[in-house]
Amino acid sequence: MHSLDETIITIVSGLPRSGTSLMMSLLGSGGMPLLVDNIRQANEDNPRGYFEMERVKKLQEDQSWLPSAQGKAVKIISALLMKLPADYQYKIIFMRRAMQEILASQRQMLIRRGQATDTVNDAAMALSFERHLQHVERWLAQQVNMRVLYVDYAALIQFPAEGVHMVNTFTSGRLNEQQMMTVIDPSLHRQRS
Numbered sequence: 001m002h003s004l005d006e007t008i009i010t011i012v013s014g015l016p017r018s019g020t021s022l023m024m025s026l027l028g029s030g031g032m033p034l035l036v037d038n039i040r041q042a043n044e045d046n047p048r049g050y051f052e053m054e055r056v057k058k059l060q061e062d063q064s065w066l067p068s069a070q071g072k073a074v075k076i077i078s079a080l081l082m083k084l085p086a087d088y089q090y091k092i093i094f095m096r097r098a099m100q101e102i103l104a105s106q107r108q109m110l111i112r113r114g115q116a117t118d119t120v121n122d123a124a125m126a127l128s129f130e131r132h133l134q135h136v137e138r139w140l141a142q143q144v145n146m147r148v149l150y151v152d153y154a155a156l157i158q159f160p161a162e163g164v165h166m167v168n169t170f171t172s173g174r175l176n177e178q179q180m181m182t183v184i185d186p187s188l189h190r191q192r193s
Contacts, residue, residue, distance in 0.1 A: 005172055009066065009088050010073040012051075013081055014095030015129055017105040019153035020075050022183070023093055024051030026167065027073045029183045030175030035065075035074040048183075051075055059083040078136050090146045091171060094137075097153040099126045160184040 010032065012023045025048055028034045040050045055065050056076050060083045070088070084090065103122050140148050149170040156163035160181055168175040 006071040007089060008071070009069045009090050010171055011081070011084075011090055011092045012073055012075045012095070013078050013092055014097070015078055015102055015133070017102045018095040018097040019151075019156070020077075020095050021048065021050050022153070022156070023095055023151065023167070024073060024075050025049070025183045026164065026180045027093075027171070027175070030164075030168065030177065030180040032171065032175060033072040035069045035072045056080065078132065081136060082139060086143075086145055088145065090143075092140065092146055092148045093167060093170070094140075094148055094150050095153055096150055099129060101153075102129070157184060157186050 010027070012020050012027070014020050024034060024036075028051070034051060035053055036051050037053045037055070038049070039054050040052050052075050053065070055062060056074065057080075059076070059080050063085055066085065066088060076084075078094070081092070100122075103125060140146055147170075149166065151163060151167065161177075164177045164180045164184075168177055168180070
């Protein structure tokens with residue numbers, strides 16, 4: 001017989017560059033097992049790592065890994081949340097970050113990779129992201145098998161003790177908050193609005 005905590009899948013979600021890697025790092029340092037494959041290595045954009053699992057990207061076609069996610073945290077971008085099957089219980093930590101910071105962070109990442117940054121203008125991208133977030137948040141509010149905690153990235157950096165305590169209370173209440181606090185490094189908040 002499993003305890004409820006062992007069957008719940010904790011999901012860290014949000015837009016790309018919204019602080020999802022930081023949240024995964026926090027959970028891991030606090031003692032929560034993480035479902036990651038370390039294929040995507042740390043780099044200048046995410047010096048502490050991405051905490052991802054490649055198979056998540058094919059969630060629509062392949063859900064065979066989901067049983068192994070029970071009792072663990074896994075990172076799933078917001079665009080894929082609606083592909084999650086309804087036969088599991090989920091706790092979703094959804095990262096929110098100022099749109100101009102997300103766009104600036106993405107632009108820096110593209111520049112470092114030598115990719116074009118002018119394919120879509122910021123205003124169009126921001127509008128697209130905002131519509132997507134509204135759609136996802138409306139959908140999440142209707143899911144009976146999903147509990148959601150919205151975490152503001154800037155507030156987490158500025159008031160780490162409060163943010164860490166909120167996350168611990170939402171997940172299990174058994175994470176090591178002192179250990180989690182050591183992960184938060186304000187110098188990594190490089191794109192500020």
